[in-house]
Structure formats: structure tokens, C-alpha cells
Amino acid sequence: MSVMELLASRRTYRRFEQKAVPQDVVEDIIEALRLSSCGANRQAVRLVVVNRPEDVARVQPLVKWAAYLPPEQGTPKADELPTLYVAVMQDTSIPGDLATDTGIALANMTLAAWAKGVGSCIMGAINKPALTRLLGIEEPQKLAFMVAFGYPAHKAGIVPLTEQTGVKYYLDEHRDYCVPKRSREEIARYL
Template sequence: MDNLMELLKSRRTYRRFEQRQISREIIDEILEAARLASSAANRQPLSYIVVSGAEKVEEVFVHTKWAGALPPEQGQPKEGEHPVLFIAVVENLDINKNCDTDAGLAISNMTLAAWNHGVGSCMIGACNKAALSELFGLTEDQALHTVVAFGYPTHESHVVDMEDEEQFKYYLDEKRDYVVPKRKLSDVVRWL
């Protein structure tokens, strides 16, 4: 249990990466973790598109926006810092139109399975879904939920207690590591 809590604590969002490929075994494990996720009524409406190889990754990268809380020169990965893999999460609407919770669970499994191997990730909601849907060749029964970026991080990320209501924005410290304020347990839990 200690190891699981350590994994959960350190599995943060990472936004700068080494230009080192992720092995096929690890990619397969990330996908297997998604496949194993719980699903409403077990309908399993999600499918996945794997984007690897520098050229294809760049084709996706240009449609992604990173770290909305930071000025682009701080948050947007620069050349040489880009992810090396994207996995797109696709909703198959003919199976189930309400995929949001399924997608969240699958993404959580994927990012944890990746981090278990030291592979960091960033889920990207702020992407050009129209352009990416075309690039991926999605049908009219399919919708792009999210793309998730992966790579070996070159920075750290630390959680700190959120001391006041205005302090929800993450920031970079003097080492350019991310600092992520989280609401304290006592602020978000009420026991009946």
C-alpha cells in the first residue's frame, strides 16, 4: 500500500521530456491498463490510437496546448522537450454516448501504468479536436475525448498544500520543477 500511495503522489503531470523512446513492452502495458479499466454497464465504448515516431508525434503536437496556467514560454514544451508518444482516447458513440467517466478511469490507469516505469504523462484536453479527428480518420460515430502525451520527464513535480482559495494555479520553482497546490483534506472532506 505504501508503494501505491507513493506512486499516486509522484504520478503528476509532466510537461518536458527526454528524447528517449518508450519500449513497445511499456506501451503495451499502458494500453493493457486502459483495457482493464472499469466501464459503465461494461459496454467498453473507448478505443485508442497510438502515435509514435517523431514525425507523427509532431503532427499531433502542433494541435496541443500545454500548461494554460503559465505563460507559453514557461509551460509549452520547447524543441527537444516534446513528448515521444501520444495515445488518443476515442469515444465510440454507437456503443455509449456517455463516455466521460470511462475515459477518466482509462486515462488514470494508463498514466499510472506508465509512471510505474518512470514514464511521465500529460493529458491534453486543450487540443484542436477537429483537426486531430481528421488526422486520425475518425468516423461520424466517433469522438475524440483527449490525447495523452508520454515521455521520460526531465523535471520533477511536487504537491504542496493549498493555503488559500486563490492559490490553485500550479507554478514553476527556481529549478523549473512544477509545484502543484492541492486543497487540504480537511478542506474537501466532511464526515457525517
Template sequence: MTLTELAVACRTYRRFTQEEVPQELLAMMVENARISNSAMNMQPLRYTVVRDPELVAGMQPLVHWAAKLPKEIGTPKEGEQPTAFIVIATEGRETPYTNIDVGIAVRTMTLTACEGGVGSCIMGNVNVKKVQELLDMPESWTPKLVLALGYPDHASVVVDLPENGDTSYYVNEDRDYFVPKRSQEDIILWR
């Protein structure tokens, strides 16, 4: 896939087949993030890759899905849940750029996953304290985002914003996702 094709395909997925994500792909996601741009090249990011089935099961209740949808629609049920997680944390002094580094890394990782056919959901609504405890993370690490991962079991497409400008994503009867995006005209100033 070209980068442009990846940008289209790399949507949020919230239901997954239960096929395991290969360790090599998880390692490649972190590798591509490892060499990403970093403000002042401080490289404050640390990663916890969660593959152990017991820990993966332990993560499930600590992340919160799809704020825009009823729980029974947006939250994956057993048999649909992610099969791996990566927790992105920071260590050391925070600067105004730390979270920008997090954003660059997480997108690098989701694109790498997508290249390998794996879907992801970036998750900010997370019980951070419990994640830290479950994974026995060093106290000097501050979790910032969780990536939920697995082979997608639904479709997701970008659509135009409706007339009323509502950006809420929605699903059809098959629980496939439709994700409204603002038009270029609405977001670019050409000078």
C-alpha cells in the same frame, strides 16, 4: 512502487527527455485501461497510439499546454517535447457515464506509465478535428482526451494550498512544478 507511492509520483509532466517510450509499455497502458471498469460494461473507448516520429511531430502543434503559465514557460520547446501520444476516443451512443469511463481509463493509463518511469500530461485542450485528420481516425470515433508521454525532464511536487486559496500550479527558476492541493479537512465530510 506501491499504489500510494504512484499516487504521489504520478504528476503532470510538461518537459521530456527525447528517449523513446517502449512499445511494450504503451501496450500495457492500453491493456490496463482495456480491462478497467466501464458503466454497464459498454466499453465505448478506443485508443490511437502515436509512435511514428512524423505523426508525433504533427501532434505537437495540436495540443495546448499549461493554461496557468506563460507560453514560454509551460509549452515544451523542441528537444523537450513528448515522444509519444495516446488519443482516447469514444465510439457509439454516449451516456451520462461515458466521460466517467474516459476518466477511469486515463488515470489507469497515467499510473501504468508512471510505474514504468514514464511521465504524462492529460490534455483536454486539443484541436480535435485536426488530430482526427492527422491520424486518419474512423469518423465514428470521437476524440475525448490526448495523453502526452515521455520520460520526465523536470520535477513536480504537491504542496499545500496558499492562504489565499489559489489552486494555480507554478514553477521555480528551474521550471520544476509545484502543484497546490486542497487539504483533507477541506474536502472530506466524516459522518
């Protein structure tokens, strides 16, 4: 897959097959972080890999899915849950633009996984105090995001963003995700 094909097909997934994410994909996710660009090459982003089924189960109630959908549509059911979580932390003892560094790392990690068919959902709506305790995260590290990973059990594609759609993703008649994206003309201009 070319990089543009990868970008076009990598969407957010919220229902997954109950099949473990292989170790080589976990290693790719870690390597994608390690290779990421970051301000002054300070490398302040850290991960905790949560891949044991019993630990994954403990994370599930501490993340919130699909704010634009009612829970019965957007929250994965027991047999649709992700099989891997990665906690993304920032080492706050390292100065710099940690938010930008984290964003680049999130993009790289989710693309690396998708290159091997593993879908993901970046999750900012998380119970940070409870997850910090559960995952044993200590100062100066600070939890920023969870990322859910797994083999997708649905399709997801982009649709034109119109007055009717707005920015809210929705499910079609097959329960596949439709994600409205603005046109190229709207987001960029040539001088």
C-alpha cells in the same frame, strides 16, 4: 512502489527527455485501458497510438500546454517534447456515461505508464477537428483527449493550496512544477 506512492508521485509532466517510450510501456497503457472499470462493462473507449517520430511531430502543434503559465515557461521546447501521444476516443454508438468511463481509463493509463517511470500530460485543450482528420478518426468514434507521454525532464510535486497559490500550478527556481492541492480536511468529512 505502493499504489499510494504511485498516486503521490504521479504528477503531470510537460518537459521530456528525447528518449523513446519502450513498446512494453505502450502495451501496458493499452492493457490499462482494457482492464478499466466502465458502466455496464460496455467498453466504449478506444485508442490511437502515435509513436512514429514523424507522426508525433505532426501532433505537437495541435495541443495546448499549461494554461496557467506563459508559453515560454509552460510549452515544451523542441528538445523537450513528448515522444509518444495516445489519442483517446469514445465510440458514441455505445450508450452509457462515456465521460466517466474515459476519466477512469485516463487515470489507469497514466498510472500504468508512471509505474515504469514514464510521465504524462492529459490534454483536453486540443484542436479536435484537425486531430480527427490527422488521425483518421471516423464516426461513430469521437476524439475526447490526447495524452502526451515521455520520460520526465523535470520534477513535479505537490504543495499546500493557500490563498496565495490558489489552484494554479507554478514553476520553482529549478523550473520544477509545484502543484497546489487542497488539504484532506477541506475535501472530505466524516459523518
